[in-house]
Amino acid sequence: MSTGTHPTVGAGTSVPVHTLDRAAPTPRGVHWHDRWLAERVQQTIAPAAVRLELWDRSSPYQSPHPPLGDLVVHDRRTLAGLAVNPDLWFGEAYMAGRLDVRGPLEPVVEALSRLSLTPSWRARMARMLAIPNSLRAARDNVHHHYDLGNSFYQQWLDQELVYTCAYFERPELSLDEAQRAKLDLVCRKLQLRPGDTVIEAGCGWGALALFMARYYGVRVKAFNVSTEQLAFARDRAASEGLSDRVEFIDDDYRNVRGTYDVFVSIGMLEHVGLAHLHTLAEVLGRTLRRDGGRGLLHFIGRDTPCPLNPWIRRRIFPGAYTPTLAEVTSRVLEPSGMSVVDVENLRLHYARTLALWASRYEAARDTVRERYGDQFARAWELYLAGSQAAFASGWMQLFQIVFSPRESVPPFWSRSEIYGRRIRQ
Numbered sequence: 001m002s003t004g005t006h007p008t009v010g011a012g013t014s015v016p017v018h019t020l021d022r023a024a025p026t027p028r029g030v031h032w033h034d035r036w037l038a039e040r041v042q043q044t045i046a047p048a049a050v051r052l053e054l055w056d057r058s059s060p061y062q063s064p065h066p067p068l069g070d071l072v073v074h075d076r077r078t079l080a081g082l083a084v085n086p087d088l089w090f091g092e093a094y095m096a097g098r099l100d101v102r103g104p105l106e107p108v109v110e111a112l113s114r115l116s117l118t119p120s121w122r123a124r125m126a127r128m129l130a131i132p133n134s135l136r137a138a139r140d141n142v143h144h145h146y147d148l149g150n151s152f153y154q155q156w157l158d159q160e161l162v163y164t165c166a167y168f169e170r171p172e173l174s175l176d177e178a179q180r181a182k183l184d185l186v187c188r189k190l191q192l193r194p195g196d197t198v199i200e201a202g203c204g205w206g207a208l209a210l211f212m213a214r215y216y217g218v219r220v221k222a223f224n225v226s227t228e229q230l231a232f233a234r235d236r237a238a239s240e241g242l243s244d245r246v247e248f249i250d251d252d253y254r255n256v257r258g259t260y261d262v263f264v265s266i267g268m269l270e271h272v273g274l275a276h277l278h279t280l281a282e283v284l285g286r287t288l289r290r291d292g293g294r295g296l297l298h299f300i301g302r303d304t305p306c307p308l309n310p311w312i313r314r315r316i317f318p319g320a321y322t323p324t325l326a327e328v329t330s331r332v333l334e335p336s337g338m339s340v341v342d343v344e345n346l347r348l349h350y351a352r353t354l355a356l357w358a359s360r361y362e363a364a365r366d367t368v369r370e371r372y373g374d375q376f377a378r379a380w381e382l383y384l385a386g387s388q389a390a391f392a393s394g395w396m397q398l399f400q401i402v403f404s405p406r407e408s409v410p411p412f413w414s415r416s417e418i419y420g421r422r423i424r425q
Contacts, residue, residue, distance in 0.1 A: 030056045034076060037083050044086075045071070048111035053102075054079070068111055069103025091311030091386075095379040105381070106358065110389035150205070150232050155367065156360035161205035161232070164267040164298065165350040165398045175356045178349075183211040186264065188418045189342065189402050190296055191411040192216040196261040199223070199287060201253035202268025206233025206246070213245040218262070220246045223253045254279050256287050262295060263288050269299035269328070274321045277331040284336035294404040294411040295338070300350075301325060301397045309386070316383050325399060333403055341410045342402040342418075347391045350398040354388035 034054065042052045042060040051067035053059045055074050061067060073079050078098045081089030090112075093099035101108050150161075157163055158179045166178035167185050186208065192198070194217030203209050203222035206229075212218050224230050230248050237243045253268065263284060272280055288295060300322045307313065308320055323331075329340060361368070361384055369377040390396040404410055412418060 030054050030058060034079060035060065037079055038073075041079070041082050045112060045115065048108075048115055050108055050111060067103075069101055069105075069108035071108075072100040072102055074098045074100070085310075088310040088314070091309070091315065091379070091382055094382050095315065095375050097374065097378065106355070106385040106388050109382070109385050110392050113386070113389045113393045113395050150228055152368065152372075153205075155364035156357055160207040160211075162207045163204055165346055166353040166356075167346065168349050168352055175353070175360075178353070179207075180211075183208050184215075185418070186266065186296060186298065186400075187212055187216050189400070189411075190262055190264060190294055191417070192218050192262065194218070197221075198262040198264060199256055199260045201256070201263070201265040201283075202271070203229070203233065203248065204267070205229050206236055206248060208264070208266055209233070209246045209248070210237060210240065210242055213242050214240070218245070221249055221256075221260075222246060223249050223251055223256060225250065225252055254283060256283055258287060259289050260287055261289055261293055263293075264296045264298075266298040267300075269297055270317070270320050270322055272321070273319055274323065274327070277323065277327065278335065281332045281335040284332070284338060288336075288338075288405065290337075290405045290407060292408055294341070294402065294408070297328065297332075297399070297401045297403070299323070299328075299399055301328070301399045303394075303397060312383065312386070315379055322396065325401075328399075328401065333401075337406055338403040339406040339410075340401060340403055341412075342400075342415070344400045346398040346400065347394070347396065350396075351388050351391040354384055354391065358384040358388060 035058070038052055038054055039060045045052065046061075046063065049063065049065065049068045051059055051061035051070045053061075053070050053072045059070075071082075073082070073093075075098055078089065078093040081093060082099075090099065094101070153161060153163065158166075158176045160176070160179055160183075162179040162182070165182065166173075166175060167182035168178045169181050169185075173181065192212060196216075196218040198209075198212060198218050198220045200209050200212075200220055200222040203224045204226075206222065209220040209222040210233075213220055222233070224233070227250070230250050233248045234243075237246050237248065253265075269280070284295065302322050302324050305324055305327065306322075308317060308322060313320065325343065332338075333340060358381075361380065365377055365381065368380070387396070391398065402411065
């Protein structure tokens, strides 16, 4: 990545600003109506201590205190977009190089995120108009995000290619250690036993399925609709001699058949969509053994119903929806006859995970830019920073719910059975 230093007005120091090639139009003069609009935008972001700067380097920022960072707007259209629909236009303009952030990206995005903790009328309307995820749409959406080439993710994920929240039992754990700790935590919460039959809905590159089979002696059927992830997982199972215990299946979770001891889903629920939560309930109701069955859902959620940021839905996760605990219990667990056994919120663990991902991504950014182009590189940079900000600010949550059929004995008596055992590393 190419960086430069530019003085921040009133700060007295030089801070970095991203200086990638831009697709912005040639800047024109700043007129009175531009300054009027800029003042309105500045008033909106002033509580975040973020300074707005126009293409002629003028700014309506008037605080006597130095700003946390600057939003550098390069053209009139971007200014108008920030005023009318900032949730979408911030990402679109940043991705295209028509908006830069001078200063540290994640703290600026986090400060702006804290201004938006109440869903807007646009967010409520978007939730009402969300398009349901059909079988074809679900496969297309997964392809859009996950089939970018395994080498892309290998540059910044951990060795196991676990693309979900890690578990930092101790703050000093490395990313690799924390991801393995998360895999073992899931297994302990499920109280896996040798010979158990397990369904995994949305298996990624296969890390959890292989971990369960290797260390807990279970048999796993892992469902996924990402072509590249499945090929990688199958090759790994074969090379590690686990193909007889783990079957990676190219199919949608809705087509699961049979009865199993355990159901687990790590980071898949967000892709189900609000309109299809009932289908997950149907799957649980018909596949999880009523006597002794148990399950775990690990998912990004909310405290208040709200759709994903429109830019994230357009560019990163089409079709995704992050549900509340109430929506999951009322639309998934209650209709399937399940009782909640345990709930844990790991949102700060996800903020730390994303910080480590962002750092590793930054180290690989030049390679990403060369292969995918400037817009792609900037989009993923913003996506990682914005996601970290969302979890740090409390705008997003990371829930783990353990459940079992209501007539069944819960999988553990107390949490000491989960946390009192040494993590496998």
